[in-house]
Amino acid sequence: MPRFVDRVVVHATAGSGGNGCASIHREKFKPLGGPDGGNGGRGGSVVLVVDPGVHTLLDFHYRPHAVAKNGAPGQGRFQNGANAEDLELRVPDGTVVFSADGDLLADLVGAGTRFVAAQGGRGGLGNAALASSARKAPGFALLGEPGERRDLVLELRSMADVGLVGYPSAGKSSLVAALSAARPKIADYPFTTLVPQLGVVTAGEETFTVADVPGLIPGAAEGRGLGLDFLRHIERCSVLVHVVDCATYEPGRDPISDIEALEAELAHYTPALGGDLADRPRLVALNKIDVPDAQELVEIVADDVAERFGWPVFPISTASRAGLRELTFAMAAEVKAFRDAQPPPEPTRVVLRPTPVDDTGFTIEPDPEEADGWIVRGARPERWVRQTNFDNDEAVGYLADRLARLGVEDALAEAGAKPGCPVTIGDMTFDWDPTTPAGIAVMMAGRGTDPRLERSTRVSAVQRKMARAERRRHRSDAELALEAEREAAERAAAEEWE
Structure with a gap:
């Protein structure tokens, strides 16, 4: 698990x-x-x-x-x-x-x-x-x-100041255990470290953290091994330390070739937080000098490594703790230099970004999937559509008022939209009716209805009252004669039609 x-x-x-x-x-x-x-x-x-x-x-x-x-x-x-x-x-x-x-x-x-x-x-x-x-x-x-x-x-991405990189079984976990109170798993087989390990180290007045990631091998950039998956944990590190195994018996390996192979893998990794791992200062720890053969190899290649890469070289032994003090204070000095170079923290500023005067809050574009269709995009129109209950006619009329006041109808007309064309806002598609007024002063009927949507031809009570008053009004002889002539003309026209 x-x-x-x-x-x-x-x-x-x-x-x-x-x-x-x-x-x-x-x-x-x-x-x-x-x-x-x-x-x-x-x-x-x-x-x-x-x-x-x-x-x-x-x-x-x-x-x-x-x-x-x-x-x-x-x-x-x-x-x-x-x-x-x-x-x-x-x-x-x-x-x-x-x-x-x-x-x-x-x-x-x-x-x-x-x-x-x-x-x-x-x-x-x-x-x-x-x-x-x-x-x-x-x-x-x-x-x-x-x-x-x-x-x-x-x-x-671990918050570590110093990152340890190296081949499997190079002694990175042993170095973390020797420098701090961390107790990572240590064994004599490759890929003992399966997850990153952190340790807190104190050197004089400086306190910093050290991260040990799983070992890197050639071809890690193509998916071999485990280390490349955990390199994200050294993105924040201000110092990288190459831990080199000087007592290995594998053919074709030496400190210089090991460092070059690891640098090639680091170059293939692109930090997601920006920056470049190549800009970080390096230190080289030639490990396992307690082994006689390794001690002889260190005496031969130490100067060549320093001349080849230009980085400080420290012969160490995690078993006998030889050279650990010098390496610890060197890491502390690099971390302190990095911290001193950082700008002082500034208080968080409240940034106000007012809306531009000419910002309408929406855009109109042709619908690529619908002939003669249009799409209205904008935070407010789409939010208004989501808030509308389309089973309620009055709510639909209220939405039409809001869109008209926002200027959506005018923008559609300027874009070339024609009455009846489909207009999509969010997840809803409407048939555009440009005659719908922005009814700020429109008199509503019963609750939940909108007379603009009903299009009712029913005679209202006011109209019936006016017609009744007209029928009861006293007419003069001239008006009665004109009315009789009009009725006679209508009857004649009806007889001719029959």
């Missing part, structure tokens, strides 16, 4: 907002109580939070699906729905967040750092919030927005 996991895929689903309530106040002796529907609550978001007590992504390996709760719907008597609590996921320090396409989204460094992985949906407005001077008692409410769904890739 795996105990260390440094790369997982998380399926984050935020909570949906609660629906608004369409309610009319009903109380004895108050026949016109008015709308009193409350707003829906906000859906919970999925948030990643850095926790220093977490050291692996193992929990997400077994539970990759994170679902936040939905907001509560609104109720009558102006009762708003409750907001759902955010779902906080604890991640280790140094976690890097990528999108499903491989785009870098966040680098979570520092205890308490937060990143919203999936945003919760907004709650819908109730009819009390939608009431206006022209729409005094709305018979509809807005729906809650669905929560955001995202597939994210989490990768752990």
Whole structure:
């Protein structure tokens, strides 16, 4: 069973907002109580939070699906729905967040750092919030927005100052155990280290961390071995140390060829956080000088290694602890130089980016899949469509008003759209009717209906009253004569037609 996991895929689903309530106040002796529907609550978001007590992504390996709760719907008597609590996921320090396409989204460094992985949906407005001077008692409410769904890739990059690289069985784990209180697994066979190991080292007044990654071998860039999969843990390292096995009996290997082979593999690796591993300072640790043959080899090649690469060389032995003090203080000096070169931390600034004056908030483009069709893209139009209940005619009319006030109809006309052409906004497709007015002062009929959509030809009560008054009005002799002539002409025309 795996105990260390440094790369997982998380399926984050935020909570949906609660629906608004369409309610009319009903109380004895108050026949016109008015709308009193409350707003829906906000859906919970999925948030990643850095926790220093977490050291692996193992929990997400077994539970990759994170679902936040939905907001509560609104109720009558102006009762708003409750907001759902955010779902906080604890991640280790140094976690890097990528999108499903491989785009870098966040680098979570520092205890308490937060990143919203999936945003919760907004709650819908109730009819009390939608009431206006022209729409005094709305018979509809807005729906809650669905929560955001995202597939994210989490990768752990250890927060280490010094990274140890070398062939398998070169003594990297033994070096970490000799310099710190860490106790990694040590054995006399290759690939003993299967996961990165961290150790805290103190040298004088400097304290730094050392990371030991699984051994590299030639061809790691093509998938051989284990080391290339764990090189992400040395991306943050300010110093790289080549640990060279000077007591190996493998034919064709020597310290210079080992270092050149490892540098070739490091050159094939591209850090996702930017920068280049070639820019990091190097140190060379010629290990196992407690072995007589290795001691002789070190005396022969130490000067050649320093001249060939230009890096400081330190003969060491993790068994006898020879040379470890000099190597420790050299690593501390390089780490201190790197820290001193960093700019001082600045307080977080609040950046305000106002919307440009000429920004309409939407774009219009031809639909490639529909003849004479158009697509409207924009955060506000798409959100309004998601909030609309299309089973309610008045809600559809309210959506038409909002789109017209935003300028969508004018933009469609300028783009060349014709009446009846399909227009797609979000997941909905409409037949465009440019005669629909932006009815700010349109008198509504019964709740839940919109006379602009009904197109009713029924004679209203006002029209019937006017016709009755016209029939009862006293007419003069001239008017009666004209009316008789008109009726006679109509009868003659009807007889000729028959």
